[in-house]
Amino acid sequence: MISDLVTQDDQRLDDYIWSKYGDYLESFGGKEYRQKVLDYIAKEDSPRSVTYQLGIMKEVGFNTTEILHKNLCFAAFGGIK
Numbered sequence: 001m002i003s004d005l006v007t008q009d010d011q012r013l014d015d016y017i018w019s020k021y022g023d024y025l026e027s028f029g030g031k032e033y034r035q036k037v038l039d040y041i042a043k044e045d046s047p048r049s050v051t052y053q054l055g056i057m058k059e060v061g062f063n064t065t066e067i068l069h070k071n072l073c074f075a076a077f078g079g080i081k
Contacts, residue, residue: 001078005047006070021073050075 008014018038025034041047054065054077062079069076 001068001076002053003074003076005041005045005073006053006075007047007049007073009049009051017073024072047073050077053077054079 008017022034022038025037050067050070054067057065057079062081065077065079067075067077
């Protein structure tokens with residue numbers, strides 16, 4: 001099981017999702033907090049799309065994969081070998 005930040009395969013949707021997440025961050029802690037979190041993600045993380053990650057899982061031998069939950073730029077997914 002994996003729970004992680006994710007991107008979207010379609011750039012238009014990805015831009016929209018990250019904008020919404022940024023709006024949430026700003027409503028929670030202001031513009032500086034929004035920028036701080038997004039800068040940290042850009043520096044320390046490398047989110048990929050769920051479809052990309054499920055494809056990699058299939059390549060390495062997982063014969064069953066499943067998306068458990070997806071909300072904005074977060075997802076929970078997993079597989080069975």
